[in-house]
Amino acid sequence: MSELAYIRNFSIIAHIDHGKSTLADRFIQLCGGLTDREMEDQVLDSMDLERERGITIKAQSVALNFDSNDGHRYQLNLIDTPGHVDFSYEVSRSMAACEGALLVVDAVQGVEAQSVANCYTAIEQGLDVLPVLNKLDLPEADPDRVCTEIEEIIGLDASHAVLVSAKTGDGTRDLMEELIRFFPAPEGNRSGDLQALIIDSWFDSYLGVVSLVRVMHGRIKVKDRILIKATGRIHQVDAVGFFTPHREETVSLQAGEVGFVVAGIKDVKGAPVGDTITLASTPDVSSLPGFERVRPQVFAGMFTVKSQDFENFRDALAKLTLNDASLQYEPETSVALGFGFRCGFLGMLHMEIVQERIEREYNLDIITSAPTVIYEVVTKNGEVSQVDNPAQLPDPAVIMEMREPIVQANILVPQDYVGNILALCVERRGVQKDMQFVGKQVSITYELPMSEVVLDFFDRLKSVSKGYASLDYYFVRFSKADLVRLDVLINGDRIDALSLIVHRDNARHKGFALTKKMKELIPRQLFDVVLQAAIGSQIIASQKVKALRKNVTAKCYGGDITRKKKLLEKQKAGKKRMKQLGSVEIPQDAFLAVLKVDR
């Protein structure tokens, strides 16, 4: 337990690759949170997937004890924030628990759009932001230029920016001293009624629901009977404590502190993120403002390859949402793929991660249908409805108007790549709103159809700028557009899971590119497979996967048939992961061919 004056709660804002996790690791090491042997790289990214992909998905926290040169021991609570554009909503959650934020900027690459957006979120939430220039060990580091960018692009005073190298550890101790001086201590009335904010909740198979909370007032201790305001349910506290990053139990959490609470809650919905906890004895304590509910932006159907896996799939989704409240799903029935779920995701990365987690953690083979955004449809009788599934689009005869979602995209990019970025935005039907030159960077603002942004725009942006461009975007409005449904037919049958809503001007090209890509992805079979793209009854593109001429092993004698058997078994296992549509076998990735189409 630390006195309020000796607590600092802060998060780190940084673009991917700018060294946030490495810096966090240095802090942990300096404060002895882990022995060297335990010190795996990037401790805070605890999901396997996070570590593999080198990104942070879920908010995490770590409590560190730091002995300052001023002779006091400080409790520093570091709350991690995700760095990928798909997960920006998690950022505001992390910040609600903090008084300060470190803005970590790569001293070579300079400011990136995602950091700008997160930095504004922090400032709006009343946090003090301390700029940190990282990677000073690199010879190309240019702190002066980057400080100028921080001041001109973000409008943040960079005169007290701290220079560090998280990789070598240089400057990290000074940084900790500086953040103690720079960030205010939390405020709160420790003798008042308990009021704590749930920053995150996740399901642990041993403990049940674990909630990360920031105690605003009062204290919470083991055996307390607590009230979850939103559910009105009362639970008894089994344990409280900190992550150091080991889970360490304490007797209580006091106002100003950030730690975990376990209270025998079985379902993550029983401890909703953003909700307020108080004691059962003080039900009148007011609720904290909480967080805006995140809206999924990308929708896709998910189906099991084997129909008998449906029940397991339903369970898997239910379990997954215990830890990922942003994932939404409802039952969907596809003519081609049978029973499944229409799922809403924050973005494509989120979709990929969900699919990967289901396949890996639940051992199910999943087919994801072509992802789409939400469209607005106005019918001739004046009704406005939202459509998140191309198969559900009303008959074109009754549609008066279709509207697509438009986003405002803010892009930061070094001057050398401006041409490429503008060309990309034009290709994606963008309308330029603003362009400013700041230092070596250019700040570009475009309005773009969301459908052109969510799928692969970020990847394309990265590839046309050698990885330097960064992006932040948000929804602005629905706007009328000439949209059509592009259908895909396999051997004459329309496959609903492959339908897309596209702009009429792009339909022909898209139909051609999509069928061509599918032709590459679908293995040759015992008969010809004809792939067609159509708008209504009009076929606009056609490709044929020619039948195999034969498929037979020339030689087989007694001898050693083990290897031949293994080859057969491998071939067979590959088929098991394919979906049988009529007599045609379609591999999983062919359903997502639209993502692999070259423009």
Next chain:
Amino acid sequence: MTNDNVETLEFDELPPLSLYIHIPWCIRKCPYCDFNSHAIDDPLPEDEYVNALMKDLSKDLHWVQDRDVCSIFFGGGTPSLFSPSTIHRILTGVGELLGVAKTVEITMEVNPGTVDRARLAGFRDAGVNRLSLGVQSFDDEKLAGLGRIHNGREAKRAIEASRDAGFTNFNLDLIHGLPGQTIEQALTDLRTAISFSPSHISWYQLTIEANTEFYSNPPQLPDEDLLWDISRCGRSLLLQQYDHYEVSAFCRPGSTALHNLNYWQFGDYLGIGAGAHGKITLLDQQSILRSWKTRLPLHYINADKSAGVRVLDAGDVPLEFMMNALRLSDGVTTRLYCQRTGLPPESIATFLRRARSRKLLRKGSRIQATQRGLRYLNNLLELV
């Protein structure tokens, strides 16, 4: 697997027994060959190898007590590198250890570049009654591309020498789909082969196998359409005089290769020699064994002969049976399936139903692939 409920095998009779003898040396290794063969540099240790073979066979005998062998096959490598007297000693030794059927078929693989009439006559005197000549092609350029040690003229001479030495029952091995091969070239090879009236022709499409020189350094093969045309045209040419009784095997009526037929009918075989594989049904243990021998010739001679023995999982038996039996144009009876696998007909009921509904297996009481099933045999076998 369609045979989920099967846990044990039940045999009440034993299949025919064959003996395979592997001779692991060649003058040089061909770039397409993935058999256990080793280029020779020193004089062949024929005597030591014969002793090793006999020790090897003695150790396997307890699996086959009181059973006669119906066929013996000398494979390689290049068995014809061994002298007739060595072959004679091997066959004599085998006869002392094992019962041999009166009608035994004794085949020897012959490399056309290693024999003359006298040598072949010597093999005949030693007891060999069938030859399999590794002709592969009569086209000098194609033979060079395959890394063979013989040319077309030597191939023809070897065939004539075989006939002169008294062999009437012989097979010619031919490979088609060779790098740069046209339909006409492939058919010319076949016509030449047929002109010698062999009792049997094995006509394989060249396959690039892992662990071969062609695999690491692939030649330009004919495209799939051309390969298909070659195999169709070649087949109709062969069918004028030969029965097409297995995927790559053609014979004059009544002259099937008994030894190979026993493999395809899931019969038993002992395998002796470096790297040889065996498959034996054991009544007392109600199981099927697979055995394999030490691969490196010197290790085989000087150290352990056996490299491993494994009891087949009941669940693997149907696929292993079908991988062999469905290669036969006439297929097999359900009775033979039950006899050889020790499994009841129900163990393949689902497979038969699915394969028949896809028109890959014929309807009726036999287990027999359709033309389509033979053409897409690997797809058919996926259903097992």
